[in-house]
Amino acid sequence: MGFLSQDQVEKFHNDGYLVVNNFLGDEDVASLKKAITKIIDDFQPDQHRSVFTTTDTPKQARDTYFMESGDKIRYFFEEGALNEKGELIVDKQRCLNKIGHALHWLDPDFKRVSFSSQVKNTLRDIGFKDPAIAQSMYIFKQPGIGGEVSPHQDSTFLQTEPMKIVGMWFALEDVTLENGCLWFIPGSHKEGISRRFIRNPDQSSPNLTIYTNPNPDYDETKFIPGPVPKGSMVLIHGEIVHKSERNLSPNSRQIYTFHAIERENTVYSPDNWLQPTDNLPFPGVFEN
Numbered sequence: 001m002g003f004l005s006q007d008q009v010e011k012f013h014n015d016g017y018l019v020v021n022n023f024l025g026d027e028d029v030a031s032l033k034k035a036i037t038k039i040i041d042d043f044q045p046d047q048h049r050s051v052f053t054t055t056d057t058p059k060q061a062r063d064t065y066f067m068e069s070g071d072k073i074r075y076f077f078e079e080g081a082l083n084e085k086g087e088l089i090v091d092k093q094r095c096l097n098k099i100g101h102a103l104h105w106l107d108p109d110f111k112r113v114s115f116s117s118q119v120k121n122t123l124r125d126i127g128f129k130d131p132a133i134a135q136s137m138y139i140f141k142q143p144g145i146g147g148e149v150s151p152h153q154d155s156t157f158l159q160t161e162p163m164k165i166v167g168m169w170f171a172l173e174d175v176t177l178e179n180g181c182l183w184f185i186p187g188s189h190k191e192g193i194s195r196r197f198i199r200n201p202d203q204s205s206p207n208l209t210i211y212t213n214p215n216p217d218y219d220e221t222k223f224i225p226g227p228v229p230k231g232s233m234v235l236i237h238g239e240i241v242h243k244s245e246r247n248l249s250p251n252s253r254q255i256y257t258f259h260a261i262e263r264e265n266t267v268y269s270p271d272n273w274l275q276p277t278d279n280l281p282f283p284g285v286f287e288n
Contacts, residue, residue, distance in 0.1 A: 002121035009125055016189035016240030017182075019226060020122075023233030028113055029172050032256055035109040036138050039099060043075050045088055067208050067273065069101045070135060071280035076100070080145035094142050094252075102280055104136035104258050114258055115288045119168065122235065123285060126166065129264040132282035134158055134165075135274055136258035141180045146247030148180075151218045153189075154259060155238035156211075157197045159269040164262035165238030172254045175228045180247040182234060183223040189240040198271040209273050260285060 004012075004020070012018035024032075065074060081095035082088060088095055104114035113119075114133060123131045135158070140146065155165050175181045195213035218241055228234060236242065238259075247253055261268060261282065268276075276282045 002125050003118055004122060004125040012126060012235055012237070015184070015186040016237040017184050017186075017226070017242070018235040019228055020233045020235065021229060022231050023118060024113070024170055024172075024231045026231070029231055031109045032113060032138075032170075033172055033254065035107055036099065036254075039073060039107070040093060040096070043092065043096075045075075045092055045095065064208065070274045071102050071105075071277045073099060073103060073106055074101070078140075078142055078145050079147055081142075090142075090145065094140075094145075096140050096142070097147065098137045098139045100137040101135040101274065103138060103256070104133050105280055105283055110136065110138075110256065111288075113170070113256070115283075115285060120285055122168070122233075123166070123260060126235070128164070128166070128260065128262050128285075130262065131260040131285040132263050133285060134259050134261050134268075134276075134282050136256070139255050139257065141244070141247045141253035141255070143179075143247060143250050143252050146180055146253065148246045149244045150215065151223075151241050151243040152215070153193050153239050153241055154236065155193045156195055158238070158259055158261065158272055158274060159193075159196060160261050160266040161269065162266060163193070163238060164266055165259060167234075167236035167238070167257055167259050169234040169236055169255055169257040171228050171230055171232045171234070172256060173252060174230050175226075175232075175253055175255070176249075176251075177225055177227055178247075178249040179251045179253040180244045180249075181225055181227040181253075182236075183225050183243050183245070185218065185222045185241040186224055188222075189237040191239075193239055196271070197273060198269075199273055 076097050078097040081090045103110040194216045200210045
């Protein structure tokens with residue numbers, strides 16, 4: 001084995017997720033938070049008003065700013081950061097839901113963490129042969145207004161055939177029940193995906209993306225909370241059902257996450273909302 005123990009690998013494959021404490025050291029955590037502060041300093045809120053939500057009719061569905069963000073660093077507001085007129089009503093440092101989707105490639109600090117030896121060994125340990133990073137996000141879960149993320153499966157949004165996608169989710173602050181920790185239905189990754197989020201084949205529609213099916217009604221009693229300390233990494237199988245609640249606490253819940261896809265003997269779906277570009281073909285993890 002490489003980075004993970006055999007027990008950890010088995011737990012990941014059985015449960016669909018795995019918590020690894022102390023994956024990032026204090027210096028790595030500090031460097032990512034410093035990097036995102038600089039990126040926010042460069043942000044001009046008046047230049048765009050793109051709001052990110054996870055409802056069945058997400059606000060970004062009609063938004064080319066979102067659709068063209070795969071090879072860029074772009075900014076997405078919390079719904080509670082704007083009033084009915086679209087005016088910013090919270091401080092610039094606390095208005096964002098997330099920044100995405102190419103931090104892993106375009107920022108040197110995020111690139112260093114994303115292509116670290118620990119990441120490479122972890123992906124090898126769980127069976128990836130030729131992984132590539134498709135997208136990355138910095139999610140803020142702002143104090144008091146951090147929105148809920150409804151139950152979902154990551155492979156709804158990114159699909160390969162056969163399916164082989166994993167998320168790596170890094171806690172840059174202590175993640176608690178109060179500030180919006182992840183919740184999982186253990187073992188739900190073994191049941192396949194229930195729907196997809198795809199590019200709309202109807203070119204005449206104002207909606208650039210659509211869901212193929214309504215969101216299932218998941219049994220709320222099956223969800224298990226996953227609070228983790230700062231520096232932890234949560235490994236998330238692409239097909240496990242997970243969610244997070246609103247952050248009503250005075251503390252933010254800042255995390256960095258990216259999704260890796262397997263390229264060996266798989267086909268990346270041309271229907272996925274996110275597609276590689278000439279500027280940024282999905283970079284191979286073992287090549288960088």
